[in-house]
Amino acid sequence: xxxxxxxxxxxxxxxxxxxxxxxxxxxxxxxxxxxxxxxxxxxxxxxxxxxxxxxxxxxxxxxxxxxxxxxxxxxxxxxxxxxxxxxxxxxxxxxxxxxxxxxxxxxxxxxxxxxxxxxxxxxxxxxxxxxxxxxxxxxxxxxxxxxxxxxxxxxxxxxxxxxxxxxxxxxxxxxxxxxxxxxxxxxxxxxxxxxxxxxxxxxxxxxxxxxxxxxxxxxxxxxxxxxxxxxxxxxxxxxxxxxxxxxxxxx
Amino acid sequence: xxxxxxxxxxxxxxxxxxxxxxxxxxxxxxxxxxxxxxxxxxxxxxxxxxxxxxxxxxxxxxxxxxxxxxxxxxxxxxxxxxxxxxxxxxxxxxxxxxxxxxxxxxxxxxxxxxxxxxxxxxxxxxxxxxxxxxxxxxxxxxxxxxxxxxxxxxxxxxxxxxxxxxxxxxxxxxxxxxxxxxxxxxxxxxxxxxxxxxxxxxxxxxxxxxxxxxxxxxxxxxxxxxxxxxxxxxxxxxxxxxxxxxxxxxx
Numbered sequence: 001x002x003x004x005x006x007x008x009x010x011x012x013x014x015x016x017x018x019x020x021x022x023x024x025x026x027x028x029x030x031x032x033x034x035x036x037x038x039x040x041x042x043x044x045x046x047x048x049x050x051x052x053x054x055x056x057x058x059x060x061x062x063x064x065x066x067x068x069x070x071x072x073x074x075x076x077x078x079x080x081x082x083x084x085x086x087x088x089x090x091x092x093x094x095x096x097x098x099x100x101x102x103x104x105x106x107x108x109x110x111x112x113x114x115x116x117x118x119x120x121x122x123x124x125x126x127x128x129x130x131x132x133x134x135x136x137x138x139x140x141x142x143x144x145x146x147x148x149x150x151x152x153x154x155x156x157x158x159x160x161x162x163x164x165x166x167x168x169x170x171x172x173x174x175x176x177x178x179x180x181x182x183x184x185x186x187x188x189x190x191x192x193x194x195x196x197x198x199x200x201x202x203x204x205x206x207x208x209x210x211x212x213x214x215x216x217x218x219x220x221x222x223x224x225x226x227x228x229x230x231x232x233x234x235x236x237x238x239x240x241x242x243x244x245x246x247x248x249x250x251x
Numbered sequence: 252x253x254x255x256x257x258x259x260x261x262x263x264x265x266x267x268x269x270x271x272x273x274x275x276x277x278x279x280x281x282x283x284x285x286x287x288x289x290x291x292x293x294x295x296x297x298x299x300x301x302x303x304x305x306x307x308x309x310x311x312x313x314x315x316x317x318x319x320x321x322x323x324x325x326x327x328x329x330x331x332x333x334x335x336x337x338x339x340x341x342x343x344x345x346x347x348x349x350x351x352x353x354x355x356x357x358x359x360x361x362x363x364x365x366x367x368x369x370x371x372x373x374x375x376x377x378x379x380x381x382x383x384x385x386x387x388x389x390x391x392x393x394x395x396x397x398x399x400x401x402x403x404x405x406x407x408x409x410x411x412x413x414x415x416x417x418x419x420x421x422x423x424x425x426x427x428x429x430x431x432x433x434x435x436x437x438x439x440x441x442x443x444x445x446x447x448x449x450x451x452x453x454x455x456x457x458x459x460x461x462x463x464x465x466x467x468x469x470x471x472x473x474x475x476x477x478x479x480x481x482x483x484x485x486x487x488x489x490x491x492x493x494x495x496x497x498x499x500x501x502x
Contacts, residue, residue, distance in 0.1 A: 207475035224458035
């Protein structure tokens with residue numbers, strides 16, 4: 001599709017720096033972050049996977065996943081109708097309508113919205129802070145993406161558990177300080193954590209994020225990978241992230 | 252006490268490389284490992300703490316803790332009567348009978364063995380592998396220290412929860428692959444994980460151990476520290492461990 005027909009005057013188009021992908025974003029709404037990019041490169045995606053991205057926002061995760069494996073059938077679920085409509089136009093802009101479907105719907109109602117549909121991989125970069133913590137943004141779209149206003153960690157994981165069959169994977173990125181909540185909730189939903197990797201701003205700082213992949217009904221045996229550093233000591237992007245942007249993958 | 256009166260012909264005396272401390276060990280039984288040394292330097296011990304070390308073995312943790320704070324009153328609990336008696340002689344050998352008490356008893360029976368006694372800090376380097384995993388040693392003393400033959404993770408944490416009042420700390424070292432089990436069991440017993448640090452053999456290897464400190468009835472907010480590396484790339488001890496053995500502390 002021609003860009004001019006798909007992008008509105010108040011929006012901008014950013015490059016995803018992979019496979020020529022472009023993404024439509026609204027300066028007024030929540031922009032995709034490094035977190036989503038890291039998750040899209042951490043999830044163990046295989047050819048012909050059926051993928052569900054919960055809380056998909058601008059669809060950055062399905063767009064990036066489409067460069068990592070072939071024959072994917074992906075769905076992005078987004079509560080915010082305006083964001084979902086914008087995501088749909090990004091899919092069109094990249095000629096990926098045959099493999100990425102955007103659904104405007106509530107993650108708490110997946111049983112109704114997606115009755116009977118099952119996926120081999122679910123990804124989610126959920127809203128981060130538990131209500132009452134952190135500074136709420138005055139902008140509603142920001143508020144929704146940053147806080148558990150509309151959906152809690154438990155509701156997100158419950159939806160993922162419903163959408164996955166035995167052996168299906170859930171890949172998630174979250175704040176490191178919520179690790180106990182995350183592991184407890186995953187275990188409760190029989191989504192056994194199998195791979196985990198902490199993301200540090202740089203060497204000798206506390207972990208800021210955690211990347212985690214669970215397998216439904218798997219036995220307990222967690223591999224904790226070497227940490228991922230975002231920056232070098234001198235402030236430049238770490239070699240691993242430079243490599244990722246150059247087409248490499250995270251472990 | 253004179254060493255010759257306290258050490259049996261089939262035992263040996265090792266230096267703990269701190270404060271002139273010595274420890275009696277039997278070559279036939281389980282020797283203390285790096286894990287215990289790391290835990291003794293990770294626990295946040297304060298002057299005048301009352302400390303319980305569960306599964307104390309050779310009492311290496313109480314001995315090392317005695318160099319880190321003043322006015323400590325410590326108890327080491329050990330199921331194996333032979334190990335407990337040997338630990339008691341190590342305490343004597345270091346003239347620490349006034350501050351370290353060794354009790355031969357079952358961690359599963361703390362309510363009976365230690366009725367009414369409460370501690371400000373509990374430390375534990377528990378048996379590691381769940382039953383059925385790993386290669387069982389032919390030696391019983393080895394088997395007990397390495398496997399959950401006599402006590403499970405859940406029983407150890409339950410004992411710690413009983414022995415701590417609100418605000419009391421539990422410092423534990425365990426295998427990283429059990430992280431989910433550990434966090435789930437700690438949360439179940441209202442021992443909220445507050446500090447966590449992974450131990451890697453060296454850079455770019457998976458985590459082998461996890462050091463974790465919980466606070467009873469605290470609010471959820473976990474700090475994940477930068478990783479600890481045991482060795483440098485060239486195989487030498489890491490600078491942080493060299494510093495620890497020279498009198499420094501772990502974070």
